[in-house]
Amino acid sequence: MYELSLNGMSVAEFLANYWQKKPLLIKGGFTDFQDPIEPEELAGLAMEDSIESRLVTNHNNDWQAYHGPFEDFSLLTERNSTLLVQAVDHWHPDSAALLEPFRFIPNWRIDDLMISYSTPGGGVGPHLDQYDVFIIQGMGKRHWRVGLPNPTLKEFAQNKSLLQVEQFEACIDEVLQPGDILYIPPGHPHEGYAVENALNYSVGFRAANQRDLLSNFADYLIDNEAGKLRYSDANLTERPSCGELLNAEASAIAELMIAAIHNQQEFKHWLGKNMSTPKHDMDLCPLDEPFDVEELADILSDDVELCRAGGTRAIYQRLDEQQLLLSVNGENYSLPSSELHNVKLLCDNTELSSDQFENSQNWLEFVQTLATLINEGIFYFPE
Numbered sequence: 001m002y003e004l005s006l007n008g009m010s011v012a013e014f015l016a017n018y019w020q021k022k023p024l025l026i027k028g029g030f031t032d033f034q035d036p037i038e039p040e041e042l043a044g045l046a047m048e049d050s051i052e053s054r055l056v057t058n059h060n061n062d063w064q065a066y067h068g069p070f071e072d073f074s075l076l077t078e079r080n081s082t083l084l085v086q087a088v089d090h091w092h093p094d095s096a097a098l099l100e101p102f103r104f105i106p107n108w109r110i111d112d113l114m115i116s117y118s119t120p121g122g123g124v125g126p127h128l129d130q131y132d133v134f135i136i137q138g139m140g141k142r143h144w145r146v147g148l149p150n151p152t153l154k155e156f157a158q159n160k161s162l163l164q165v166e167q168f169e170a171c172i173d174e175v176l177q178p179g180d181i182l183y184i185p186p187g188h189p190h191e192g193y194a195v196e197n198a199l200n201y202s203v204g205f206r207a208a209n210q211r212d213l214l215s216n217f218a219d220y221l222i223d224n225e226a227g228k229l230r231y232s233d234a235n236l237t238e239r240p241s242c243g244e245l246l247n248a249e250a251s252a253i254a255e256l257m258i259a260a261i262h263n264q265q266e267f268k269h270w271l272g273k274n275m276s277t278p279k280h281d282m283d284l285c286p287l288d289e290p291f292d293v294e295e296l297a298d299i300l301s302d303d304v305e306l307c308r309a310g311g312t313r314a315i316y317q318r319l320d321e322q323q324l325l326l327s328v329n330g331e332n333y334s335l336p337s338s339e340l341h342n343v344k345l346l347c348d349n350t351e352l353s354s355d356q357f358e359n360s361q362n363w364l365e366f367v368q369t370l371a372t373l374i375n376e377g378i379f380y381f382p383e
Contacts, residue, residue, distance in 0.1 A: 002030050004101035004181075011104045019105075020132060020185050023146045025172050029181030030101075035138045035199055036094035039117045042199075045085050045092065046070050050281040052086040056124050056162065063125060063158035082122040082194075087280035089113040090311030095201070100350065102134060102203050107347060108275040108315045114202040118142070118194035125164040126191035128155065132205040133184050137176035140198030144182055145170040147189040165189050206275075213274075217261070220270040227260045268317050272327030276313040282329070284309055284377035293364055296371045299381075300354040307351050307382050314347040326369065328378060339366045346370070346379070 006014045007026055018024045046053035046068045053068030058080045066075060068085075076083055089096035089112055099113055111131070118140075126145075135144075147168035154166050168189040175195060176182065184190050186207060192200070221227035231253060239246075261267055291299070308314070317325045318337070326333040326343050335343060341358045343366075360366075373379045 002033075002098060002101050005029055005031070015104075018183060018185075022148075023172055023185060023188055023190075024183040025174055025176075026181040026183065028179055030136065030179040033136075033138065033179030035178075036097060037088070037092055037115065037199070039197075039199065041092070042083065042085055042088070042115055042117055043070075043073055043076075045088065046083060048091075051091060052280060054084045054161070055081065056084065056122070057081045058121070058123070058125065063162055063164075065159055065162045067161070076117075077119065079119050080121040082116055082118040082124060084114060084116045084124075086114050087112040087278075087311060088115045090278070090280055090282045093310055096310035096350075098136065098201055099203060103348075105132075105205060106315075107313065109205045109207075110313075111204040111206045112280060112311070114204060116200045116202070118198050118200070120194050120196055122198075123191060123193040124162065125158065126167060126189055127164050128153075128187060128189055129184070129204075130186050130209075131207040132186060134203040135176075135182040135184065135192070136201040136203070137178055137180045137182075138199030138201060139178060141175050141177060141195040142192050142198045142200060143175045143195055144172065144192040145190065146172040146182065146184055149187045150189070153189060216274055217267075217270055220273065221260060221266070224266070226263075226266050229256065229259065231256055264319070268319060268325055269332055272315065272317055272325050272332050273330050276315050276327035277330035278311050278313055280311065282309060282311045285380070286377045287375050290375040291371045293368050293371055296374065297364065297367045300357065300367065300370075303353055303355045305351065305353055305382055307380055308346075308349070309378050309380065312378055316343050316347050328373060333369045333372075335366060335369060336362045338362050342366050346373075 005026070005028060007024070009017075014024075045051050047070055049069050051069070053070065055066045055068070055070065055073075055075050057064045057075060057077065059077075073083070075081065089099055095113060095115065099110060102110070147170050150168060153168055155163055156166075157163050172182070233249070233252075312329060314326070314328045316327065319325050319334075322337055324335045324337055324340060324343055326335055326346070328346075338360045339362055342360075345352050345356055370379065
């Protein structure tokens with residue numbers, strides 16, 4: 001297990017002073033860091049159809065980006081090239097362990113673990129991200145520059161899939177060693193280039209914009225045949241111009257739309273479904289012979305270990321004093337509030353033992369939900 005050190009700060013101090021505020025270089029964030037994956041293993045993942053990967057090259061300032069899957073790695077030259085693989089935590093359990101030290105950020109905000117392998121001079125150029133990221137230095141060394149937000153910085157496309165910014169003044173300019181970590185908030189320009197063959201691990205966080213949230217919520221209403229309340233104007237009076245849409249009418253339409261969001265039942269069910277849906281494919285193995293409730297309850301009566309599949313997104317909400325909403329990988333499960341302890345265990349831990357569960361009056365209802373999750377391969381008993 002990796003233990004995170006934040007330059008002597010507590011988590012509370014880091015959140016108060018740096019999170020979404022300013023970048024931070026964390027020297028020796030992981031002591032005696034050991035890479036969980038080899039470059040050859042990363043290349044093997046980049047050959048899979050279901051795994052998103054890119055290869056970026058920069059030869060004589062000619063930036064090119066290629067999308068996987070890759071049949072060979074002739075483009076990964078001895079200099080100025082980078083292989084990037086998304087959501088490695090979904091497919092490589094040892095690498096997924098790198099997410100655990102950062103779970104002081106809520107589950108619903110964590111996106112995935114991206115891993116890159118670069119040859120000397122390799123990188124993706126100066127750019128901006130609209131999300132928070134912790135970049136962990138693995139094998140080798142990488143030179144990083146990070147700047148402060150600057151609205152005058154111009155963005156431009158090197159090609160269709162590589163957006164960069166012009167050069168910027170750096171507030172951090174350092175060569176990272178294995179175990180060093182760089183925290184970069186949204187909107188801060190940054191660039192990193194390998195000094196020698198290097199592995200980097202990027203723990204990224206979700207930050208949806210209004211457009212995507214509203215569009216997704218509208219899709220949810222359509223799919224669930226909700227949001228059917230119509231505009232009405234029973235108090236309409238005669239007016240001198242039939243072409244004018246009055247401010248009061250515009251406000252009434254806005255209130256009608258907002259009322260759909262204020263419907264807590266619909267909104268929280270959509271929120272759980274949306275925020276727990278993985279962005280990338282997962283490596284799940286559904287059971288050939290599913291457990292039934294009685295069989296699983298009997299197994300859980302012994303002290304058995306239970307693991308959560310890499311990339312699983314598990315969150316819960318309190319609907320009211322009686323009901324919880326557990327959301328796992330885009331599916332919602334309603335459970336009584338008496339199961340809060342057990343639901344917390346599923347959401348807060350990637351590994352747990354069955355003796356941690358509380359056998360409450362609604363135990364079989366909880367076991368039914370857990371059976372569904374185990375049968376789908378989302379939770380499993382390790383061999």
